[in-house]
Amino acid sequence: MHSKKIIIIFFSLFFSTLSHSASMNMIGEKGDPNRVDRVVNIKMYDNYYEPNVVKIKKGETIKFIVENLGELVHEYNIGTKEMHVKHQPEMQKLIDHEIILGDKIDKIKMKKMSKMDHSLGHSHANSVMLEPKKTGELIWKFTKDINLEMACNIPGHYETGMVGNLITY
Numbered sequence: 001m002h003s004k005k006i007i008i009i010f011f012s013l014f015f016s017t018l019s020h021s022a023s024m025n026m027i028g029e030k031g032d033p034n035r036v037d038r039v040v041n042i043k044m045y046d047n048y049y050e051p052n053v054v055k056i057k058k059g060e061t062i063k064f065i066v067e068n069l070g071e072l073v074h075e076y077n078i079g080t081k082e083m084h085v086k087h088q089p090e091m092q093k094l095i096d097h098e099i100i101l102g103d104k105i106d107k108i109k110m111k112k113m114s115k116m117d118h119s120l121g122h123s124h125a126n127s128v129m130l131e132p133k134k135t136g137e138l139i140w141k142f143t144k145d146i147n148l149e150m151a152c153n154i155p156g157h158y159e160t161g162m163v164g165n166l167i168t169y
C-alpha cells in the first residue's frame with residue numbers, strides 16, 4: 001500500500017530532524033535593539049495568540065511586544081516544532097518544582113533553584129514568559145527562510161492551540 005510507504009518516509013524524516021541538535025542559529029539570532037526594522041504586537045490569551053500568523057522577510061529584525069491578557073502564565077517562544085517538543089519537558093520541570101503556579105512565576109525560587117539546575121532559570125533569548133497582565137518584549141533577527149512556530153510550552157498549552165506560525169520568506 002502507498003500510505004504505508006508515506007508513513008515510513010514521514011517517520012524517518014521526523015527522527016532524522018530530531019537527531020540533529022536544534023542549534024539556535026538555525027532559527028536566527030538575538031536582535032540588536034538599535035536595529036529594529038518593525039514592531040509586531042502579540043496578545044496572549046488562554047490558550048492562543050493573536051495574531052497567530054506573522055509574515056517576516058528574511059533578514060528582518062522584529063521587536064515583538066508581547067502582552068499576556070489571559071489568566072495564566074504563558075510564554076512566547078520562537079523555534080522549530082522540534083525545538084518546542086524539546087522545550088516542553090523543561091517547562092514541565094518548572095511546574096513540578098512549583099516555579100510556575102498557574103498565574104504566578106515564583107522568581108525568587110526560580111533564581112535560587114537555577115543555581116543547581118540551569119534549565120530552571122528559563123533564560124532563553126528566543127523566549128519571554130509572562131504572568132497575566134504583564135508585557136514583555138523579544139527582539140529577534142530572522143536570518144533564515146524557514147517556517148518557525150511561536151509557541152507556549154507550558155504543559156497542555158501547545159496541545160490546546162497555543163501555537164502559531166512565523167513565516168519567513
Ligand SMILES: [Cu+2]
Nearest residue numbers: 074075152157
Ligand atoms: Cu501558555
